[in-house]
Amino acid sequence: MFIEKFTRFIDWPTGSNVTALNKPFIIGIYGETDIKDELVQIYGKQNILDKEVKVKNLGLKNINDCDLLIIAENKLADMPKITEFLKDSKVLTIGETADFAEEGAMIAYVLKDNKIRFIINQKQAVDCGFKISHLLLNLAEVINPVNQK
Numbered sequence: 001m002f003i004e005k006f007t008r009f010i011d012w013p014t015g016s017n018v019t020a021l022n023k024p025f026i027i028g029i030y031g032e033t034d035i036k037d038e039l040v041q042i043y044g045k046q047n048i049l050d051k052e053v054k055v056k057n058l059g060l061k062n063i064n065d066c067d068l069l070i071i072a073e074n075k076l077a078d079m080p081k082i083t084e085f086l087k088d089s090k091v092l093t094i095g096e097t098a099d100f101a102e103e104g105a106m107i108a109y110v111l112k113d114n115k116i117r118f119i120i121n122q123k124q125a126v127d128c129g130f131k132i133s134h135l136l137l138n139l140a141e142v143i144n145p146v147n148q149k
Contacts, residue, residue, distance in 0.1 A: 002116055003027065003039070003068065003094070004048050006107065009136035013129030016090035018049060018067050025051040028058040028065065030082070031072025033096060039070075064089040071095045071105060079103035083124075090129060101143055106130065122146050 007025075012018040018025065025048040029036050036055060043053035056066065060078065063069055064086055071082065073096040083104035086093065095105035101119040106128070109118045123144035125132055 002109070002118075003070075004043075004046065006092075006094075006136065007048050007068070009133035010092065010125075011131040011133075012067070012092070013090045016067065016129075018051075018090075023051070024054045025049060025068070026066040027053060027055045028063060028069040028091070029055065029072070030058050030060070030063055030069055030078075031075035033070065033072035035070060035096075060085070064091055066091055068092045068094065071100060073097050076100060076103060079105065087128070092125075092130060107140075117141070119143060 017023050027039055027043070039055045043055060047053060058065060060081060063082060069091050071093060076097065076099055079100065082093070093105040095101065095108040098108050098110045098119055101108035101121040104124055105121065106125040107118055107120055109116055118140050120132060120137060120140040120142050121144050122132065122137065122142050123146050126146050
């Protein structure tokens with residue numbers, strides 16, 4: 001699963017739960033998606049950033065109760081609310097279609113030529129305190145690029 005690989009190349013903002021000891025890495029799911037069962041199966045046995053992983057379904061009011069939020073394709077219309085709600089949080093957002101990056105998700109993934117491709121909205125990530133490695137940026141389509149220090 002690509003999620004664990006992404007996390008190796010992303011620095012979370014200072015003060016996030018990811019940097020806290022003895023706290024699990026929480027993947028939140030917002031909306032209906034087929035990926036949840038796969039996530040539970042994979043991350044029941046595998047850690048992310050040396051942390052136990054928990055996968056939770058979340059509603060709009062508690063979408064900040066995670067470290068990484070996967071936004072289902074059927075929730076694209078909620079992106080303005082989601083980005084406003086998460087603007088001061090330390091939650092990495094991943095959308096299930098290319099449109100999500102344009103609408104404010106930090107990462108969007110698409111299946112193209114039987115391969116998973118991804119788009120990174122670098123400005124959105126940087127504005128939320130995330131730093132994405134150039135190694136990951138070089139593999140992605142980057143929209144709204146910025147210079148990172």
